[in-house]
Amino acid sequence: MTDLAAFIARLPKAELHMHIEGSLEPELMFALAKRNQVAIPYDSVEAVRAAYSFSNLQDFLDIYYQGADVLRTEEDFRDLASAYFDRAAADNVAHAEIFFDPQTHTDRGIGFDIVMRGLTAGMDDAHARYGITSRLILCFLRHLDEEAAFATLRMAEPWLHRIEAVGLDSSEMGHPPEKFARVFEAAAALGLKRVAHAGEEGPPDYVRQALDVLKIDRLDHGNRSLEDPSLVARLAREQMTLTVCPLSNLKLCVVGDMADHPIDRMLAEGLRVTINSDDPAYFGGYVNDNFQAAAEARGLGREALLTLARNSFLGAFLPQEEIAAHLARVDAYAAEG
Ligand code: HPA
Numbered sequence: 001m002t003d004l005a006a007f008i009a010r011l012p013k014a015e016l017h018m019h020i021e022g023s024l025e026p027e028l029m030f031a032l033a034k035r036n037q038v039a040i041p042y043d044s045v046e047a048v049r050a051a052y053s054f055s056n057l058q059d060f061l062d063i064y065y066q067g068a069d070v071l072r073t074e075e076d077f078r079d080l081a082s083a084y085f086d087r088a089a090a091d092n093v094a095h096a097e098i099f100f101d102p103q104t105h106t107d108r109g110i111g112f113d114i115v116m117r118g119l120t121a122g123m124d125d126a127h128a129r130y131g132i133t134s135r136l137i138l139c140f141l142r143h144l145d146e147e148a149a150f151a152t153l154r155m156a157e158p159w160l161h162r163i164e165a166v167g168l169d170s171s172e173m174g175h176p177p178e179k180f181a182r183v184f185e186a187a188a189a190l191g192l193k194r195v196a197h198a199g200e201e202g203p204p205d206y207v208r209q210a211l212d213v214l215k216i217d218r219l220d221h222g223n224r225s226l227e228d229p230s231l232v233a234r235l236a237r238e239q240m241t242l243t244v245c246p247l248s249n250l251k252l253c254v255v256g257d258m259a260d261h262p263i264d265r266m267l268a269e270g271l272r273v274t275i276n277s278d279d280p281a282y283f284g285g286y287v288n289d290n291f292q293a294a295a296e297a298r299g300l301g302r303e304a305l306l307t308l309a310r311n312s313f314l315g316a317f318l319p320q321e322e323i324a325a326h327l328a329r330v331d332a333y334a335a336e337g
């Protein structure tokens with residue numbers, strides 16, 4: 001292991017942008033397909049991996065929603081979450097805020113409660129086993145309509161004690177944040193925090209809508225904000241956390257080459273950026289792989305890596321005293337490292 005890889009491996013960090021359905025590794029997909037007797041259009045794990053070549057977000061989403069079809073039972077969701085937490089623990093993730101897409105499941109006849117019971121069991125196991133804390137973020141699929149989002153929010157009401165925030169994901173272009181203004185307002189009234197994917201493929205105006213209309217607490221991706229200097233200045237001034245996903249950006253052609261990734265420019269602009277894995281089973285790596293790829297390509301040194309780790313805790317939906325304790329651990333690591 002290089003010095004850089006060793007430094008990243010032991011760096012305490014939070015992961016704030018990870019879709020649990022996107023952590024479904026081909027091996028587990030096959031195992032669940034067999035357990036549930038679900039047909040999948042691949043005959044080997046290698047064939048699944050070979051299919052993971054995307055030229056944009058929609059290419060990926062088509063395959064990702066198809067993969068999720070093997071998830072049927074509470075045990076499946078628990079196994080899915082446990083597999084992610086095993087990897088997260090290995091990457092020294094102390095806290096994870098995890099997206100899930102209930103509509104992908106309820107629209108196939110899988111009960112909201114099945115999903116919640118399985119995921120929360122996996123989260124509780126991870127806390128007991130590794131001490132990892134976690135939160136769930138319910139994402140609305142933006143290619144579906146407002147009414148469907150409201151129906152999902154109603155299903156979530158008995159589970160609000162286990163849901164921290166609502167988010168917005170899926171096909172961005174043509175589905176601007178303002179389409180979900182009322183459902184985000186209703187979520188806020190229920191005491192939920194708000195995040196949204198914006199500026200991954202969509203224009204800076206979608207980021208502005210997420211800020212002004214959805215009143216987000218955190219911005220997922222946000223890359224295209226860089227096209228608008230006044231927006232960058234505002235994001236920096238407001239210390240909005242951006243959850244950036246370098247390997248995702250590469251695989252979905254948000255950047256042409258990792259050597260062109262704007263992570264260091266974002267840091268230099270004073271943005272509170274974090275590094276995350278997005279859909280690790282599909283994009284070729286977990287959070288440390290994302291740190292490594294970005295650091296190598298853009299020459300990030302220890303100070304930048306420590307800033308990214310601090311930002312991940314500063315942007316977490318945790319009580320102030322827990323954030324302070326995590327920051328103290330990063331400081332101790334910096335002093336020893
Ligand atoms: O990166 C993403 N963007 C939008 N929707 C998603 N759903 C899973 N990953 C993503």
Ligand SMILES: [Zn+2]
Nearest residue numbers: 019169197278
């Ligand atoms: Zn995402």
